[in-house]
Amino acid sequence: MISMNIKKECSSCLLCADAPCSKNCPHNIDPAKIIRSLRFTNYQGAFARCQDICLNCDAPCEKHCLAPNSVRIKDILSYCLKKKKENPIENKHGDIHTDICGIPIENPFLLSSSVL
Ligand code: SF4
Ligand code: SF4
Numbered sequence: 001m002i003s004m005n006i007k008k009e010c011s012s013c014l015l016c017a018d019a020p021c022s023k024n025c026p027h028n029i030d031p032a033k034i035i036r037s038l039r040f041t042n043y044q045g046a047f048a049r050c051q052d053i054c055l056n057c058d059a060p061c062e063k064h065c066l067a068p069n070s071v072r073i074k075d076i077l078s079y080c081l082k083k084k085k086e087n088p089i090e091n092k093h094g095d096i097h098t099d100i101c102g103i104p105i106e107n108p109f110l111l112s113s114s115v116l
Helices: 004-011 031-039 043-049 052-056 073-086 088-093 108-113
Strands: 098-100 103-105
Touching (some): 031 043, 043 073, 052 073
């Protein structure tokens, strides 16, 4: 689970294609992918991708965000990093991201509740 504040922050993300936040991360963290994982409740996947480098970064990802002042990327990633450290084993192996017929699926369990 994640806090309501973090959920709210993530809900402001525009889920950009070719996301400028990720393109401007000098450390290849891919914050857009992490936020997308959080949006689709793949929490362990999000936590597993977070790294300490964000804590000492001046966050150029935020400066290039297309939803400025709405998505505090560094705060989101710092929160995920804290969650990762609280339960390192579960969060290292719990990524549920997969591909189905070449289509990336962030959370395959969401399909089980589909009417299709
Ligand atoms: S805070 Fe820095 S290292 Fe972390 S995703 Fe943003 S630009 Fe990359
Ligand atoms: S640029 Fe901003 S709005 Fe777009 S994916 Fe990244 S965090 Fe979300």
